[in-house]
Amino acid sequence: MKVRKETPLHALPGGDAEVIGWVDLGAEVYAFDTVNGYTRIGTRDGALRLVSLDWPAPDQGGFWIRSDAL
Numbered sequence: 001m002k003v004r005k006e007t008p009l010h011a012l013p014g015g016d017a018e019v020i021g022w023v024d025l026g027a028e029v030y031a032f033d034t035v036n037g038y039t040r041i042g043t044r045d046g047a048l049r050l051v052s053l054d055w056p057a058p059d060q061g062g063f064w065i066r067s068d069a070l
Helices: none
Strands: 007-010 019-023 030-035 038-042 050-053 063-066
Touching: 019 063
Parallel strands: none
Antiparallel strands: 007 019, 007 063, 019 050, 030 038, 038 063
C-alpha cells in the first residue's frame, strides 16, 4: 500500500499516543493489523520513508498510523 498523505507516526495505536515522527506521502508500506482506526505498518526491508523520527523503532516490529492515511 502507499501512504496517501504525510501522516503522524505512533509507537502505539490511538489518538492519545505520542507522535514519534512523520511518514512521507507515497511511502510504500505493508499493513498488518488495525485497532481503533489505526493500522500497524512496516516495510519489507524494515525502513520507512520518514520526514522525521524522534523515537527508536518499537519492539513490536511496526509503527502505527491513522488508517485513513492509506
